[in-house]
Amino acid sequence: MFSFDFNSFRFFGWMCGLVALTAGYSHALSQSFQPARISELYGDSTDQLLKAAMTSRHGFNRLAEMCDTFGPRFTGSENLERAIDWALEEMQVDGFSNVRGEEVVVPRWVRGNESLTLMNPRQKSCPMLGLGGSVGTGPEGITAEVLIVDSFEDLKTKADQAKGKIVLFNAPFVEYGQTVVFRVRGATEAAKVGAVASLVRSVGPFSMQTPHTGMMAYEDKSVPEIPHAAITVEDSLLFERMQSMGESVRVHLQMDAQNLEPGLSRNTIAEIPGTENPEEIVLVSGHMDSWDVGQGAMDDGGGCLAMWEAARLILKSGLRPRRTIRVVLWTNEENGMAGVRSYRDGHEKELENHVLAIESDAGTFRPYGFSFTGSEQAMPYLESIGKLLKPLEADRLKWGAAASDIMRLVPDGVPVMGLDVDRTRYFWYHHTDADTMDKLDLDEFNRCVAASAVMMWVVADMPVRLPR
Amino acid sequence: MFSFDFNSFRFFGWMCGLVALTAGYSHALSQSFQPARISELYGDSTDQLLKAAMTSRHGFNRLAEMCDTFGPRFTGSENLERAIDWALEEMQVDGFSNVRGEEVVVPRWVRGNESLTLMNPRQKSCPMLGLGGSVGTGPEGITAEVLIVDSFEDLKTKADQAKGKIVLFNAPFVEYGQTVVFRVRGATEAAKVGAVASLVRSVGPFSMQTPHTGMMAYEDKSVPEIPHAAITVEDSLLFERMQSMGESVRVHLQMDAQNLEPGLSRNTIAEIPGTENPEEIVLVSGHMDSWDVGQGAMDDGGGCLAMWEAARLILKSGLRPRRTIRVVLWTNEENGMAGVRSYRDGHEKELENHVLAIESDAGTFRPYGFSFTGSEQAMPYLESIGKLLKPLEADRLKWGAAASDIMRLVPDGVPVMGLDVDRTRYFWYHHTDADTMDKLDLDEFNRCVAASAVMMWVVADMPVRLPR
Numbered sequence: 001m002f003s004f005d006f007n008s009f010r011f012f013g014w015m016c017g018l019v020a021l022t023a024g025y026s027h028a029l030s031q032s033f034q035p036a037r038i039s040e041l042y043g044d045s046t047d048q049l050l051k052a053a054m055t056s057r058h059g060f061n062r063l064a065e066m067c068d069t070f071g072p073r074f075t076g077s078e079n080l081e082r083a084i085d086w087a088l089e090e091m092q093v094d095g096f097s098n099v100r101g102e103e104v105v106v107p108r109w110v111r112g113n114e115s116l117t118l119m120n121p122r123q124k125s126c127p128m129l130g131l132g133g134s135v136g137t138g139p140e141g142i143t144a145e146v147l148i149v150d151s152f153e154d155l156k157t158k159a160d161q162a163k164g165k166i167v168l169f170n171a172p173f174v175e176y177g178q179t180v181v182f183r184v185r186g187a188t189e190a191a192k193v194g195a196v197a198s199l200v201r202s203v204g205p206f207s208m209q210t211p212h213t214g215m216m217a218y219e220d221k222s223v224p225e226i227p228h229a230a231i232t233v234e235d236s237l238l239f240e241r242m243q244s245m246g247e248s249v250r251v252h253l254q255m256d257a258q259n260l261e262p263g264l265s266r267n268t269i270a271e272i273p274g275t276e277n278p279e280e281i282v283l284v285s286g287h288m289d290s291w292d293v294g295q296g297a298m299d300d301g302g303g304c305l306a307m308w309e310a311a312r313l314i315l316k317s318g319l320r321p322r323r324t325i326r327v328v329l330w331t332n333e334e335n336g337m338a339g340v341r342s343y344r345d346g347h348e349k350e351l352e353n354h355v356l357a358i359e360s361d362a363g364t365f366r367p368y369g370f371s372f373t374g375s376e377q378a379m380p381y382l383e384s385i386g387k388l389l390k391p392l393e394a395d396r397l398k399w400g401a402a403a404s405d406i407m408r409l410v411p412d413g414v415p416v417m418g419l420d421v422d423r424t425r426y427f428w429y430h431h432t433d434a435d436t437m438d439k440l441d442l443d444e445f446n447r448c449v450a451a452s453a454v455m456m457w458v459v460a461d462m463p464v465r466l467p468r
Numbered sequence: 469m470f471s472f473d474f475n476s477f478r479f480f481g482w483m484c485g486l487v488a489l490t491a492g493y494s495h496a497l498s499q500s501f502q503p504a505r506i507s508e509l510y511g512d513s514t515d516q517l518l519k520a521a522m523t524s525r526h527g528f529n530r531l532a533e534m535c536d537t538f539g540p541r542f543t544g545s546e547n548l549e550r551a552i553d554w555a556l557e558e559m560q561v562d563g564f565s566n567v568r569g570e571e572v573v574v575p576r577w578v579r580g581n582e583s584l585t586l587m588n589p590r591q592k593s594c595p596m597l598g599l600g601g602s603v604g605t606g607p608e609g610i611t612a613e614v615l616i617v618d619s620f621e622d623l624k625t626k627a628d629q630a631k632g633k634i635v636l637f638n639a640p641f642v643e644y645g646q647t648v649v650f651r652v653r654g655a656t657e658a659a660k661v662g663a664v665a666s667l668v669r670s671v672g673p674f675s676m677q678t679p680h681t682g683m684m685a686y687e688d689k690s691v692p693e694i695p696h697a698a699i700t701v702e703d704s705l706l707f708e709r710m711q712s713m714g715e716s717v718r719v720h721l722q723m724d725a726q727n728l729e730p731g732l733s734r735n736t737i738a739e740i741p742g743t744e745n746p747e748e749i750v751l752v753s754g755h756m757d758s759w760d761v762g763q764g765a766m767d768d769g770g771g772c773l774a775m776w777e778a779a780r781l782i783l784k785s786g787l788r789p790r791r792t793i794r795v796v797l798w799t800n801e802e803n804g805m806a807g808v809r810s811y812r813d814g815h816e817k818e819l820e821n822h823v824l825a826i827e828s829d830a831g832t833f834r835p836y837g838f839s840f841t842g843s844e845q846a847m848p849y850l851e852s853i854g855k856l857l858k859p860l861e862a863d864r865l866k867w868g869a870a871a872s873d874i875m876r877l878v879p880d881g882v883p884v885m886g887l888d889v890d891r892t893r894y895f896w897y898h899h900t901d902a903d904t905m906d907k908l909d910l911d912e913f914n915r916c917v918a919a920s921a922v923m924m925w926v927v928a929d930m931p932v933r934l935p936r
Contacts, residue, residue, distance in 0.1 A: 068709050071590060122539060127901075208676035208902035209762075234904045241536050241905070294677075433595075434676035436702040437709070 033463040035384035041462070045319055046388045046454045052313045053450035059309030060442045062090070063302060067295035067437045074292035075332040076108035076263050084268050084288060087308075087329060091270040094312050096327070098273070101266030104342040106332045108263045109133055111292055112256025116199075116231060119143065120250040121242055126235045129213040129293065129431075130257045131183060131200070132335040134228045141254030142166065142197050142227065148243050152181075152189055163194035166251060170236045173205045176427055180214070187228035188219045197227045197253050201236035204427045209234050212431045213291050215335050227255050265289070267339045268329035270308075272315055274460065280323040281350060282460040283357040283414075284311060284452065287333035287405055294435035298426070302364030302440055302448070304329045306419070310453035321460035323355060330405045333361070340405035344412065351412040355466050356459050359403035360419040363426045364440055364448040367419055369396030370455060371403075374415030377467035382417075385458045394451040396420065413468060417455070419448060501931040503852040509930070513787055514856045514922045520781045521918035527777030528910045530558070531770060535763035535905045542760035543800040544576035544731050552736050552756060555776075555797060559738040562780050564795070566741070569734030572810040574800045576731045577601055579760055580724025584667075584699060587611065588718040589710055594703045597681035597761065597899075598725045599651060599668070600803040602696045609722030610634065610665050610695070616711050620649075620657055631662035634719060638704045641673045644895055648682070655696035656687045665695045665721050669704035672895045677702050680899045681759050683803050695723050733757070735807045736797035738776075740783055742928065748791040749818060750928040751825040751882075752779060752920065755801035755873055762903035766894070770832035770908055770916070772797045774887070778921035789928035791823060798873045801829070808873035812880065819880040823934050824927050827871035828887040831894045832908055832916040835887055837864030838923060839871075842883030845935035850885075853926045862919040864888065881936060885923070887916060 066083055073080040084101055091099045109132050116128040130136075147165040149155040155167065167190035169182035182200045190198035202212035211230045218225045239249045268288055274280060286303030290296020311327045330339035344351070358370075369386055372379065379397065386395040401407065403418035410416055421444075429435040459466055534551055541548040552569055559567045577600050584596040598604075615633040617623040623635065635658035637650035650668045658666035670680040679698045686693045707717045736756055742748060754771030758764020779795045798807035812819070826838075837854055840847065847865065854863040869875065871886035878884055889912075897903040927934055 064709055065713070068706060068713070069590070071592060122537070124539060207906075208678045208896070208900065209904070210676045234902065234906055237906045238536060238904070241532055245533070245536070428676070432676065434702065436677070436706070438675075438702055438705045 035380040038384040049453040063305040096270035098271040106265045106338045107336045108260040114255040117252045121247040129211040130229045131216040136255045136257040143252045146249040159193040166197045167195040168199040191223045191226045202230045206428045207233035265331040270327045272325040274323040276322040285328040287330040293433045297437045298363040303360035306448040323460040340408045354414040357406040358417045359406045364445045365421040367394040371418045373401040503848040506852040517921040531773040564738035566739040574733045574806045575804045576728040582723040585720045589715040597679040598697045599684040604723045604725040611720045614717040627661040634665045635663040636667040659691045659694045670698045674896045675701035733799040738795045740793040742792040744790040753796040756797040761901045765905045766831040771828035774916040791928040808876045822882040825874040826885045827874045832913045833889040835862040839886045841869035
C-alpha cells in the first residue's frame with residue numbers, strides 16, 4: 001500500500017540534507033583523521049559492545065548447539081553440510097544480509113576402520129589415527145618391524161635398516177611448526193629409504209593416550225605412497241624403551257583410508273553491508289570444517305562462533321559501519337584449504353578492497369589481543385583500537401599474523417590479523433577426540449567475542465580506510 | 469671345604485666380645501634414647517642413602533622393565549603372576565633373604581568386550597570402561613533412554629522416571645573419597661528405582677576423553693545386580709547438554725563382563741633380617757596389582773619399586789638394621805584387598821611386633837614427607853627422622869596416614885604410614901589407559917626412594933622401638 005504523507009516527505013528532505021552534511025564532514029575528517037582520536041570517537045560504542053559481549057550466553061550456547069547437534073564437521077561429510085545449512089538459516093534469523101553458501105570443490109578423504117596392534121615383544125592394542133590424505137593398507141594390513149628414528153637426519157643414518165620396515169618418527173614436541181614436519185613429510189621420507197609404512201609420534205606436548213590426526217602429503221610423486229598414521233606419545237616412548245632393551249618391536253597396521261573423488265562444500269557467508277563504502281570489506285572469519293574426531297569445538301567451532309557472534313552483536317546494537325563486515329566461515333581448512341583458495345579466485349577483483357581480514361583459529365581461550373601482517377602505516381590505528389580493549393587486558397598488538405586460511409590472501413596485498421589467545425593447552429586437544437565443548441569457557445569465549453567485535457567495528461567504521 | 473685357620477679363630481673371639489659389648493651399650497642406650505639424638509646417630513648413614521638414591525637409575529629402569537614387559541597387572545591375569553615371578557627372581561639376585569610368594573585366594577573379574585554407543589539424538593561411539601565387579605549385559609546388550617542425575621538425592625526426586633532406563637550419575641569431581649561413591653554404589657541405588665543399567669561420569673578432575681575404571685559393589689543383595697560402567701567427562705557433559713536441549717538421550721550398552729571363580733595370586737615378600745631383633749618388623753610396601761588398563765606405572769608400580777629399591781639400597785650400602793625390614797608387594801589391592809587380608813590372617817601372631825607399616829600408593833611424584841596413624845609418643849621420633857630429609861624438602865610429617873592396604877592393619881594396633889607426595893595429577897591418570905611409565909619422572913621417583921630408605925632404615929635400626 002502506498003499513500004502520500006506530508007510529514008514523511010518533509011522528514012525525507014531533512015534526512016537528505018543530513019546525509020549530505022555527514023558525508024562532507026566525513027570526507028573532511030578522513031583527510032585529517034589521527035589514530036589518537038579513535039578512543040574519543042569510539043569509546044561509547046565499543047563500551048556498549050564490550051558490555052553486550054560479556055553478559056551474553058548466546059554465542060557460547062550456539063557453539064554448543066552446533067557441536068552437539070552435528071558432531072565433528074569433516075570436509076566431505078554430511079555433518080559439515082548439515083552444519084552449514086544450519087548456520088545459513090541462523091544467519092538469516094539474525095538479520096544478516098547477503099547470507100549465502102558459496103560452493104567449493106573439496107578433496108574427500110575417508111578414514112574407514114583402522115587399527116594398530118603391537119605384536120612383539122608382547123601383544124597390545126595401540127590407539128592411533130590415520131593421517132589425512134594417507135592411503136590405506138589394504139584389508140590384510142601390514143605386519144612389520146618398527147624402525148625408530150627421532151629426525152630425518154637420524155633416518156638417513158639408519159637408511160640401510162629401513163627396507164621393509166615401518167618407520168616411526170619419535171620426535172619430541174618442540175613447537176608445532178617444527179615438529180609437524182614428521183607428520184606432513186614422514187611418509188615420503190620413509191618411503192624413499194624403502195619403508196612399507198610410517199608412523200609418527202602424535203604432535204602434542206601432553207598426552208592421555210591421545211592420538212592426534214592432521215594433514216600429511218605425498219610430496220614426491222616419484223616415491224611410493226605408503227600408509228602414514230599417528231600413534232600416542234605413550235606408545236612411541238614404549239616402543240623406544242622396548243627397542244633400547246634390545247627387543248624387536250613388531251606391529252600390525254590396518255587402515256581402510258581412501259582418497260575419493262572431489263566433492264562439493266561451501267564457504268558460509270553473511271554480511272553487514274557498509275553504509276558509505278559497501279565495496280570496502282572487513283572480512284572476519286573462522287573455519288567451519290574440523291577433523292573427523294571430537295567435536296571441532298576449539299578447532300575451529302569457537303573461532304567461527306566468536307566472529308559470527310561479534311558481528312551479530314554489532315547488528316543487534318544497531319551499529320551500522322561505513323564499510324561492509326563480511327563473516328566468512330571457511331570450508332576445508334584442515335585438509336586442503338580449498339575454501340579460501342576458491343574464495344580468492346571467486347572474489348579476485350574485490351581483494352584490493354579487502355581492508356582487513358581477521359581470523360580466529362587458535363582456540364577461543366583468553367585473548368591477549370591481535371597479531372597482524374600488513375603495513376607499518378596501519379599499526380598505529382590498530383594500536384589505538386587495541387587501547388579500547390584495555391578493560392579486557394586484550395590490548396596487545398603484535399607483528400606477524402598467526403592465522404591459517406587468510407594467510408592465502410597476503411600475496412594479494414590483503415592485511416591480515418589473527419586473534420591472539422592463550423595457547424597453553426591448544427596443542428593438548430588439537431586434532432583429537434578431546435577437542436570438545438567442555439574445553440572452552442564461557443568467560444574466555446566472550447572475551448574473544450568482545451575483542452573481535454571492537455576490532456571489526458572500528459576498522460569497518462573509522463573515517464579513514466586502514467592503510468595498506 | 470673346611471680347614472682350621474688360627475687367624476679366623478682369633479677374629480671370631482674378638483667379634484664375640486665386640487657383639488657382647490655392643491649389645492650392652494645398645495641396651496643402655498635404648499633406655500635413655502631421645503629423638504633429638506637421631507640426627508647425630510644417623511646423619512652419616514642417611515647421607516649415604518640419600519646420595520645413593522639420588523644418583524641411581526636402577527629402580528626407575530626396573531620399574532620401566534616391569535611395566536613394559538608385563539603390561540597391566542590385573543588380579544587373576546597371567547600378566548600379574550608373571551610379574552610376581554620376575555620380582556621374586558630379581559629379589560633373589562638383589563640378595564634379599566626369605567624371598568617368597570605367599571599365596572592368596574583372589575576374586576577374578578574379567579572385562580571382555582564392551583562398548584557404549586549413543587543412539588539418539590545422533591549416533592556416536594563413546595569411550596567407556598566397565599567397572600570392576602559389574603555383571604555383563606548379555607550379548608544382545610541393553611538399549612535404553614538415559615536418565616541423568618547429579619547425586620543420590622537427585623535420583624530420589626526423579627525415582628518415578630527411572631524404571632527401564634539407564635541412570636547416569638553425572639557428578640562433578642570434588643574430591644576422590646566424596647565423588648567415588650557414585651562409582652561404588654551407583655548400580656545398587658539405580659537398581660532400587662528400577663533402572664536396567666547405570667553409568668558414572670569418570671571420577672577424575674581432568675579428561676582427554678579418558679574413561680576411569682575402578683571397583684564397584686552390589687551392596688544390597690535384595691536389589692537386582694545391573695551392569696555399571698564409567699563414561700568420559702566429555703560424554704557425560706554432552707549427554708547433559710543434549711537433555712537440557714530437550715533431546716531424549718538413548719544409548720546401547722554392551723558388556724561381556726563376568727565374575728569368575730576365585731583364583732590364586734601371591735603377596736611378594738623379601739626381607740633384610742634384623743641383626744638384634746629380627747622378630748620386630750618394619751613392613752614397607754606397595755601393591756603389585758593394577759587395573760587392566762594402561763601399565764599400572766603410577767598405581768602402583770612406582771610405589772612397589774620405590775620401596776623395594778629403598779630396601780635394596782640399604783642392603784647394597786652394607787647397612788644391617790637391628791630390626792627386620794620386610795618388603796611386601798601386595799596383590800589384589802584394586803578389587804578386593806585379598807592380599808592384605810590374607811597377610812593379616814597368616815601373620816596374626818607377628819602383628820604385635822610390626823613396629824611400623826609403610827606404603828606408597830599415591831604415585832611416586834615429588835614427596836613432601838609422610839602421613840602417619842599411630843601413637844603420639846611415636847611422632848617425635850618420626851619428626852626427628854624427617855629432619856634428615858630436609859635436603860629433599862621431604863621433611864613434613866602429618867597425622868592421618870594416606871595409604872590403602874596397610875590401613876587394614878590399624879585395628880591390630882600396627883602404626884601405619886603413607887608416603888606423602890604431590891598429588892596434583894594423580895587422579896588425572898588413576899585407573900586409566902594413561903597410567904603409563906612416561907607419567908613418572910626419574911628425579912621425583914628417586915626422591916621417593918631416598919625418603920623411604922631413610923625412614924625405613926632409621927625406624928628399623930634406632931635404639932628404641934617406635935612406641936605404640
